Amino acid sequence: MTEPEKQADGCQWVLRVSDAKKTFEDGTAALKGVRLEVRRGEFVVVLGPSGAGKTTLLRSIIGLERLTAGEVRLDGAKVEPSSLAEVRSKVGMIFQGFNLIDNLSALNNVLSGLLDTRGNLATLFYVFKRSDKLRALQCLDQVGLLDKAYSAAGKLSGGQRQRVGVARALIRQPRLLLADEPVASLDPMIAFTVLSLIKEICAKQGIAVICNLHQVDLALRFADRIVGLSDGRVLLDEKAGAINQDYIREIYAGHGQGMYFGAGDAPSDEFVHLDFLGSGPLP
Ligand SMILES: Nc1ncnc2c1ncn2[C@@H]1O[C@H](COP(=O)(O)OP(=O)(O)O)[C@@H](O)[C@H]1O
Ligand SMILES: [Mg+2]
Numbered sequence: 001m002t003e004p005e006k007q008a009d010g011c012q013w014v015l016r017v018s019d020a021k022k023t024f025e026d027g028t029a030a031l032k033g034v035r036l037e038v039r040r041g042e043f044v045v046v047l048g049p050s051g052a053g054k055t056t057l058l059r060s061i062i063g064l065e066r067l068t069a070g071e072v073r074l075d076g077a078k079v080e081p082s083s084l085a086e087v088r089s090k091v092g093m094i095f096q097g098f099n100l101i102d103n104l105s106a107l108n109n110v111l112s113g114l115l116d117t118r119g120n121l122a123t124l125f126y127v128f129k130r131s132d133k134l135r136a137l138q139c140l141d142q143v144g145l146l147d148k149a150y151s152a153a154g155k156l157s158g159g160q161r162q163r164v165g166v167a168r169a170l171i172r173q174p175r176l177l178l179a180d181e182p183v184a185s186l187d188p189m190i191a192f193t194v195l196s197l198i199k200e201i202c203a204k205q206g207i208a209v210i211c212n213l214h215q216v217d218l219a220l221r222f223a224d225r226i227v228g229l230s231d232g233r234v235l236l237d238e239k240a241g242a243i244n245q246d247y248i249r250e251i252y253a254g255h256g257q258g259m260y261f262g263a264g265d266a267p268s269d270e271f272v273h274l275d276f277l278g279s280g281p282l283p
Helices: 053-063 082-091 104-118 120-124 130-143 158-170 189-207 217-221 244-250
Strands: 013-023 027-037 042-045 071-072 091-095 176-180 208-211 227-229 233-239 259-260 271-273
Touching: 013 053, 013 208, 027 053, 027 208, 027 233, 042 189, 042 217, 053 071, 053 176, 053 208, 082 091, 082 104, 082 233, 091 158, 104 120, 104 130, 130 158, 158 189, 176 189, 189 208, 189 217, 189 233, 208 217, 227 244, 233 244
Parallel strands: 042 208, 042 227, 091 176, 176 208
Antiparallel strands: 013 027, 013 071, 227 233, 259 271
């Protein structure tokens, strides 16, 4: 195994993305030279309008997209076909649409997070070791759903389903958690709860997080660092406290009249127009 890269201050980079470019076969250039470095335990929000390249960036990190140029390193190991199994074993994923199997219990959905790291028996029949089952219960407990372990995932509420999604990512004991618009399908209050849970657990366990969001308020509330992506390029990479309206305007420039300031699929009155923001500090 490759040694984690060391920064000048002795911290370890979990992830380094250097000059990542991705042009799809139809000629669409989704990433045009992206650089991104993430430290252990850091919560990084990638903020940007639809089509900015956020999903392509996350998919490239685990090798679901092959970069046209540049490279991704996880714990110092280059992401390439020969390293994919090892790379993916260190990464947990959380999806916008939850991606649960509705007729399986919450517990088995969490265990499914281990399938690609276990043998054929587990894959075919959901036969897991006692230690795996105990770990799955522990992960459900961490997200506050121990009492729903044997409930079918399809019977749970949206917020509960995404908490199962978080537990399924955690059971892998990841170094890095990738979340692609994890709360876009949830009500604002539930979105807040789910992000709080992810932030708290990952900070405690030293798991680095890259979370794609399009809601500015949530990004400012939860991010340690915000990376602004627009048209395949990083327009800003700053500590959340340093972000001001000019930065936000820049990320969303040319993408309609406004930017999305609410959480979840909120009605259009939560769509705050840039002109209404004035020039003071962001809320
Ligand atoms: N498989 C694909 N083939 C061609 N173009 C794609 C493909 N996937 C994404 N794109 C394009 O790449 C750009 C970035 O997409 P995406 O990464 O999904 O952005 P975001 O997640 O920020 O909305 C968009 O123009 C999108 O249409
Ligand atoms: Mg996307």
